[in-house]
Amino acid sequence: MIDLHCHILPGIDDGADSMGTSLAMAKEAVSQGITHILCTPHHNNGRYENSKATVVQAVALLQAEVDKEQIALTLFEGQEVRISGELLQEINNDQLLFTDLGDTYLLIELPTMDIPAYTEELFFELRTQGKVPVIVHPERNAKFREDPNRLLPYLETGCLAQLTAPSLVGTFGKSIQKTAYELVEHNLVQMMASDAHGVHKRKFHLKEAYELMGKEKAELMQQVAKDLVNGDSITYPSPKKVKKKKFGLF
Numbered sequence: 001m002i003d004l005h006c007h008i009l010p011g012i013d014d015g016a017d018s019m020g021t022s023l024a025m026a027k028e029a030v031s032q033g034i035t036h037i038l039c040t041p042h043h044n045n046g047r048y049e050n051s052k053a054t055v056v057q058a059v060a061l062l063q064a065e066v067d068k069e070q071i072a073l074t075l076f077e078g079q080e081v082r083i084s085g086e087l088l089q090e091i092n093n094d095q096l097l098f099t100d101l102g103d104t105y106l107l108i109e110l111p112t113m114d115i116p117a118y119t120e121e122l123f124f125e126l127r128t129q130g131k132v133p134v135i136v137h138p139e140r141n142a143k144f145r146e147d148p149n150r151l152l153p154y155l156e157t158g159c160l161a162q163l164t165a166p167s168l169v170g171t172f173g174k175s176i177q178k179t180a181y182e183l184v185e186h187n188l189v190q191m192m193a194s195d196a197h198g199v200h201k202r203k204f205h206l207k208e209a210y211e212l213m214g215k216e217k218a219e220l221m222q223q224v225a226k227d228l229v230n231g232d233s234i235t236y237p238s239p240k241k242v243k244k245k246k247f248g249l250f
Contacts, residue, residue, distance in 0.1 A: 002036045002225040003029065003206060004099060005080065005107060005136060005162060005193035009058045013041040013048045015197040022062055024199045026071045032207045038078040038099055038193075038229065040107055044090075045082035052097050055079060076229065080136060082109050083116060088125060098131075100231030105132045107162070113142045120153065127158050134228070137164040137195060138188075139179040140172060148179060148242045151188045155239045160224075163189040165209035166202065184213050186240040191224040 007015025008025045016022040029037060039059050042048040050058075059077045066073050079097045081087065087108075090096050099105040106126070110119070123133045138144040138151055138161050151161055166172060167180040183189045192213075194204040210218040220236060227234045 001033045001206065001210075001222060002038070002229055003034050003194050003196070003204070004038045004078075004191060004225050004228060005040050005164070005195045006037045006204075007039075007041060007080075007195070007197045007202075008037060008075075009039050009041050009055070009062060012050050012054065012058060015041065015202075017198075019062070019065060021198060023065060023069055023071070025196060025204075026062075026066050026069075026073050028199050029194075029196075029204060030071060030073055032204050034194075034204070034206060035072065036074045036076065036229065038076045040078040040080040042109075043079040043081050043096075044084055044086075045080075045109065050079060052077075052079075052095055055097055078107065080107050080109050083111075083119060083122070085118065085122075087122065091126075091129075091131070099134070099228040102231035104130065104231045105134055105160070105228045107136050108133045109136050110138075110141050112140065115141065115143045115150070123154055123159055124157060133159045134191075135159060135161045136193075137162065137167065139163060139167045139176050139183055145175060145179045148182050148186070148188055151183075152239060152241065155188065160191070160234070161189045163192045164195045165192055165205040166195065168192070168209040168212055169205045171202075171205065182242055184217060186242050187237045188239050188242070190234065190236040191221045191228065193225070 010016045010019045010022040041050040063075045170177045194206045196204045
């Protein structure tokens with residue numbers, strides 16, 4: 001099993017606070033059936049900046065410790081990149097880490113409460129360059145939660161969306177859990193990842209969440225995770241519009 005989004009690197013963002021915590025997370029990941037982790041610290045979110053060089057070095061150091069402890073886990077370099085007006089320039093300057101070595105798929109985080117006005121134009125420009133924006137945890141964005149169909153225009157232009165496993169199991173509350181189920185049911189998310197931050201806070205929940213969504217969806221999403229790491233094109237059922245339920249008195 002591959003985890004595409006995880007804050008396991010020690011001391012560089014709000015994830016693991018020490019090498020000890022990172023190693024405990026690595027053991028927990030293996031117990032979940034995870035064999036590969038894309039290490040994705042926050043980048044450019046206003047609080048943390050983790051450059052490509054910083055992440056590459058941190059992953060190498062952690063992999064060495066993981067190997068020393070004989071933990072059967074392979075780590076890859078990545079970033080969770082906050083959307084910004086400088087994103088294209090950072091790509092052109094080779095400053096960002098994608099999920100794959102071919103620089104095709106990029107994990108992009110939107111603000112919690114809003115979708116910036118320039119998002120559609122930026123994503124369109126990325127698509128014209130052959131890049132695929134992957135919107136992380138849309139179920140935790142207030143605008144997508146208000147109307148999941150706001151994801152459709154992005155998906156129709158070839159963007160992707162990544163669900164967070166703890167959302168599906170209810171870690172973030174019933175509203176986010178409800179949205180998570182809607183997104184899975186209507187194919188508005190094509191993959192799932194843990195977004196784990198520790199062993200006591202924001203845990204993996206990946207195995208549990210895959211079991212909740214059923215074998216067919218789980219296998220589809222696990223294949224997409226492999227495709228993103230390999231830089232391959234993905235196959236996934238077309239997204240469907242969420243129909244709003246009408247409420248009456250009787």
